[in-house]
Amino acid sequence: MTPAASRPPTATDRLQRLLALVPYVVSRKVVSMTEAASAFGVTEEQLVDDLNMLWCVELRSPDPYCPIDLSYEGGEIVVSEAESIERPLRLGVDEASALLVALRMLAELPGMGDRSALGRTIAKLEAAAGTAAGPSAQVAVQVDSGAEREVLGQVTQALAEARRLHLSYYVPGRDEATERDVDPMRLVMVEGRSYLEGWCRRAEAVRLFRLDRILAASLLDLAAQVPPEARPRDVDQGLFRPSASDIQIELELASGGRWVAEYYPCEEVEELGDGRLRVSLRTPDTQWVRRLALRLGEDGRVTAPAELAGQVREDAQSALAHYS
Amino acid sequence: MSSRRAERLVNLVICLLSTRQYLPASRIRQAVPGYEPDDGSPKADEAFKRMFERDKAELRELGIPLETGANSAQDDEAGYRISRQAYMLPDIRLEPDEAAVLGLAARVWRRAELSGAAEGALLKLRAAGIEAQDTLQPGIEPRLQTGEAAFGALWQAVRDRRAVTFAYRGAGRAEAQQRRLEPWGVVNRNGRWYVVGQDIDRGEQRVFRLGRIEGPVSFTGPAGAVQVPVGADVRAAVRKWDFDSPPQRTGVLRVRAGAGSGLRRHAVRTEPGPEPGWDTIAVPYSDSDWWSGHLASFGADVIVLEPADLREAVIGHLKGVLA
Numbered sequence: 001m002t003p004a005a006s007r008p009p010t011a012t013d014r015l016q017r018l019l020a021l022v023p024y025v026v027s028r029k030v031v032s033m034t035e036a037a038s039a040f041g042v043t044e045e046q047l048v049d050d051l052n053m054l055w056c057v058e059l060r061s062p063d064p065y066c067p068i069d070l071s072y073e074g075g076e077i078v079v080s081e082a083e084s085i086e087r088p089l090r091l092g093v094d095e096a097s098a099l100l101v102a103l104r105m106l107a108e109l110p111g112m113g114d115r116s117a118l119g120r121t122i123a124k125l126e127a128a129a130g131t132a133a134g135p136s137a138q139v140a141v142q143v144d145s146g147a148e149r150e151v152l153g154q155v156t157q158a159l160a161e162a163r164r165l166h167l168s169y170y171v172p173g174r175d176e177a178t179e180r181d182v183d184p185m186r187l188v189m190v191e192g193r194s195y196l197e198g199w200c201r202r203a204e205a206v207r208l209f210r211l212d213r214i215l216a217a218s219l220l221d222l223a224a225q226v227p228p229e230a231r232p233r234d235v236d237q238g239l240f241r242p243s244a245s246d247i248q249i250e251l252e253l254a255s256g257g258r259w260v261a262e263y264y265p266c267e268e269v270e271e272l273g274d275g276r277l278r279v280s281l282r283t284p285d286t287q288w289v290r291r292l293a294l295r296l297g298e299d300g301r302v303t304a305p306a307e308l309a310g311q312v313r314e315d316a317q318s319a320l321a322h323y324s
Numbered sequence: 325m326s327s328r329r330a331e332r333l334v335n336l337v338i339c340l341l342s343t344r345q346y347l348p349a350s351r352i353r354q355a356v357p358g359y360e361p362d363d364g365s366p367k368a369d370e371a372f373k374r375m376f377e378r379d380k381a382e383l384r385e386l387g388i389p390l391e392t393g394a395n396s397a398q399d400d401e402a403g404y405r406i407s408r409q410a411y412m413l414p415d416i417r418l419e420p421d422e423a424a425v426l427g428l429a430a431r432v433w434r435r436a437e438l439s440g441a442a443e444g445a446l447l448k449l450r451a452a453g454i455e456a457q458d459t460l461q462p463g464i465e466p467r468l469q470t471g472e473a474a475f476g477a478l479w480q481a482v483r484d485r486r487a488v489t490f491a492y493r494g495a496g497r498a499e500a501q502q503r504r505l506e507p508w509g510v511v512n513r514n515g516r517w518y519v520v521g522q523d524i525d526r527g528e529q530r531v532f533r534l535g536r537i538e539g540p541v542s543f544t545g546p547a548g549a550v551q552v553p554v555g556a557d558v559r560a561a562v563r564k565w566d567f568d569s570p571p572q573r574t575g576v577l578r579v580r581a582g583a584g585s586g587l588r589r590h591a592v593r594t595e596p597g598p599e600p601g602w603d604t605i606a607v608p609y610s611d612s613d614w615w616s617g618h619l620a621s622f623g624a625d626v627i628v629l630e631p632a633d634l635r636e637a638v639i640g641h642l643k644g645v646l647a
Contacts, residue, residue, distance in 0.1 A: 027452060059335065091387075103429045125416070
């Protein structure tokens with residue numbers, strides 16, 4: 001386990017761990033040091049410090065006594081006397097909410113096979129959290145995969161049976177429907193959209209396919225063969241990772257085009273006054289930027305590179321030629 | 325330092341859990357090692373008091389139900405205790421498939437605002453004997469992001485029922501405006517966060533997109549002051565705000581063969597020709613502004629035939645590119 005932010009551990013963190021450690025062992029009767037250390041994300045040395053501290057807990061009044069008795073001989077932890085902290089502390093509102101909101105979101109996701117386990121877990125967690133579960137009802141997550149039911153069915157079946165898929169996949173940046181065979185790896189939901197991640201046999205690389213852009217999917221009578229070098233992407237780093245070889249693009253946006261800064265991962269966003277923005281972004285492929293510029297009309301302008309700005313003008317002129 | 329403090333806090337928690345009686349501060353000072361002993365000096369008293377206040381705040385911050393009260397009407401010194409009933413996580417047992425989805429749920433927030441809370445919850449549930457799996461369900465990996473800076477403060481406001489104020493730049497607005505809101509709930513729709521509540525100045529329910537909030541969100545009222553109306557449906561409010569009205573009009577387009585798959589998917593009619601290499605399709609649409617930009621983005625591959633106002637809008641759009 002890793003803490004949310006990489007800040008130095010505080011006395012509070014340690015207190016939380018100490019209060020959880022005793023019930024953790026009590027509920028399992030005997031736990032190995034290695035297992036406990038890994039469950040709490042600490043080293044065995046830290047764990048020994050924790051255990052010693054708990055063992056030393058002493059109340060002095062009216063008569064001195066030690067409420068906790070434990071041993072860790074031979075690398076096995078046993079708690080023989082836990083007194084009042086044999087059960088963990090209740091869930092706080094944030095804790096209950098984090099899990100309940102996530103579980104309810106999972107219950108809405110396409111491709112979640114067994115929904116009954118979700119329903120049962122939510123009910124048990126709500127019961128255990130009691131009043132702390134209340135505020136989680138004020139957070140809702142809606143996921144609309146946008147995928148055709150049939151596409152979704154084929155994709156989840158391919159994942160379950162580890163079979164190769166044939167996809168007709170729409171690439172809006174190039175306004176192109178592509179045909180490809182894909183060995184599915186997993187379904188990913190990130191930034192509110194669902195993707196199939198798989199080994200694309202055409203690109204010979206791992207690719208993400210947005211479910212709502214899969215025009216058609218059919219199961220092939222072939223086992224999926226994901227090569228060992230295929231690595232799933234770390235989606236926590238964001239889906240789009242600019243590389244040094246990418247082209248740097250600069251756009252100036254009027255207030256009607258500010259949405260661009262919300263939709264695309266911009267490296268820099270600068271306010272120009274009157275609601276105008278200057279944004280810069282990197283991309284390996286400029287085709288989609290040309291289409292974006294046409295979409296923006298007078299609400300946005302490519303200012304760099306000049307060559308791209310020229311292409312956009314040509315695109316607009318050749319489109320207008322149809323109307324004259 | 326941190327280790328001595330942690331030790332004192334554990335002592336304090338156990339001491340207060342072990343008592344049925346309310347313990348006055350003076351008794352706690354005697355019972356719990358780590359507090360400044362009473363040597364009769366005001367300096368030592370002062371040091372104890374400060375330390376004890378800080379520790380109480382810390383326990384409450386952690387959600388430990390610290391109770392204050394007197395043991396009898398004659399007793400005028402307030403005391404403290406922790407009710408075991410209120411402290412203990414009730415019994416919870418999960419089947420293996422339930423523990424698996426719990427593990428998956430805890431990872432949903434990874435690196436986002438509530439990831440620490442999710443980890444904390446998992447820690448307590450593990451302590452209750454649950455073996456939350458980290459690796460079942462290899463086929464699915466859902467994530468919630470909270471890239472919007474305003475999320476943390478607005479979640480707290482919703483949780484604690486407090487009114488807030490923030491600068492908001494609505495769509496197409498040149499300037500941000502200060503808004504005052506009684507928040508009812510936060511909603512994530514297709515990856516974006518929204519807050520729904522009563523706009524205090526406008527006296528109406530409003531929806532705000534978190535990504536359009538500029539600068540910090542400040543609390544303006546006390547906790548517990550916001551009343552969420554019975555039957556308020558924050559999900560429905562955001563869906564309504566976000567959702568285009570159903571298609572009402574039909575556009576007739578000439579689309580180059582092989583192009584415009586994204587348009588063809590929604591076509592109600594597709595005919596080849598009349599010129600070779602082109603198709604004529606009919607597509608329903610509702611929002612003319614958005615639609616004309618969308619059609620313009622296809623450049624020379626899509627020509628709008630009718631209706632006339634849509635055709636004019638696309639032409640205007642393309643001219644705008646050249647302006």
